[in-house]
Amino acid sequence: MIDFKHKPIMLNEVVDGLNIKKDGTYLDCTVGGAGHSTAIAKKLKSGMLLCLDKDEDALSVSEERLKSFNAKLYHTDFKNFEEALEHFKVDKLDGILLDLGVSSYQLDTKDRGFSYNMDAKLDMRMDKTQELSAYEVVNTYSKEELAKIFREYGEEQFANNIAKHIVQDRQEKKIETTFQLVEIIQKAIPAKIRFKGSHPAKKVFQAIRIEVNSELDKLYDTIIKLFQHLNKGGRLAIITFHSLEDRIVKKAFSLLSTDCLCPPSAPICVCGHKKEGILISKKPITASEEENAENPRAHSAKLRIIEKL
Numbered sequence: 001m002i003d004f005k006h007k008p009i010m011l012n013e014v015v016d017g018l019n020i021k022k023d024g025t026y027l028d029c030t031v032g033g034a035g036h037s038t039a040i041a042k043k044l045k046s047g048m049l050l051c052l053d054k055d056e057d058a059l060s061v062s063e064e065r066l067k068s069f070n071a072k073l074y075h076t077d078f079k080n081f082e083e084a085l086e087h088f089k090v091d092k093l094d095g096i097l098l099d100l101g102v103s104s105y106q107l108d109t110k111d112r113g114f115s116y117n118m119d120a121k122l123d124m125r126m127d128k129t130q131e132l133s134a135y136e137v138v139n140t141y142s143k144e145e146l147a148k149i150f151r152e153y154g155e156e157q158f159a160n161n162i163a164k165h166i167v168q169d170r171q172e173k174k175i176e177t178t179f180q181l182v183e184i185i186q187k188a189i190p191a192k193i194r195f196k197g198s199h200p201a202k203k204v205f206q207a208i209r210i211e212v213n214s215e216l217d218k219l220y221d222t223i224i225k226l227f228q229h230l231n232k233g234g235r236l237a238i239i240t241f242h243s244l245e246d247r248i249v250k251k252a253f254s255l256l257s258t259d260c261l262c263p264p265s266a267p268i269c270v271c272g273h274k275k276e277g278i279l280i281s282k283k284p285i286t287a288s289e290e291e292n293a294e295n296p297r298a299h300s301a302k303l304r305i306i307e308k309l
């Protein structure tokens with residue numbers, strides 16, 4: 001049995017925010033350890049919950065945890081959610097949840113190779129059936145490609161230098177492990193910065209993880225498509241953990257909740273765009289002080305919710 005530990009973030013805020021109807025149909029796109037899903041399922045009577053994840057460990061744990069509820073699980077990337085809806089012959093939904101990023105289980109399980117704090121084979125795949133892993137990224141991407149992902153997905157100030165060191169070192173021998181990579185990153189960052197603030201490898205590890213799991217690819221389009229499957233009054237709730245994701249969610253929600261998209265200088269509206277949704281709160285919802293004190297992962301979390309008109 002897998003020891004799957006993950007505390008659901010802003011559990012009450014998510015459940016209240018989805019405004020769950022007991023006969024509704026709900027989709028959890030990132031079931032993880034079923035923390036949010038269990039709370040949603042408990043509110044249902046004749047309703048149904050569909051759960052997706054691209055990590056098979058998450059699905060097998062959640063299947064067990066949700067077995068007494070009307071919940072169905074499906075292995076896929078949520079970008080292919082329509083395949084799951086077709087499979088279960090569902091079209092319209094009353095609520096959808098995306099709790100983006102990695103679970104604590106994935107981060108804390110050494111052999112998944114996500115953590116810069118544990119020495120393991122470089123991996124970082126959420127979906128172990130996919131080919132691309134951190135090992136291929138680190139050992140085969142060009143210096144320019146590496147620098148680009150460190151800059152864009154990690155907002156890493158020393159992107160070029162870190163990429164240069166990786167390419168130099170891998171000519172001697174392949175970079176097989178997380179600690180080998182950490183050592184190279186440390187060499188490439190000036191000492192006075194290396195010892196300041198968070199772990200020097202944090203940004204590069206985030207960037208490689210985003211690349212390996214295509215975390216930002218098609219996220220915007222998927223949000224727009226998911227929204228189209230909501231019934232009137234249905235809600236889409238999304239939790240993000242870094243600014244790159246949050247920017248995409250904010251932009252998609254803004255398109256869906258804005259009437260006219262003409263430039264402010266246009267004297268009259270010529271685009272004819274009509275809003276389809278309403279934001280439940282203008283600003284993102286963040287975790288309470290109590291939750292932040294007991295769960296450090298909650299600090300960076302932002303929850304945005306939109307309701308279909």
Ligand SMILES: C[S@@+](CC[C@H](N)C(=O)[O-])C[C@H]1O[C@@H](n2cnc3c(N)ncnc32)[C@H](O)[C@@H]1O
Nearest residue numbers: 008030032033034035036053054055077078099
């Ligand atoms: C933060 S955890 C979710 C935790 C969950 N809400 C809970 O309460 O236990 C994120 C989960 O989403 C999955 N995931 C991330 N991106 C995904 C994607 N594009 N498609 C499917 N699953 C994804 C990860 O494998 C992970 O299990």
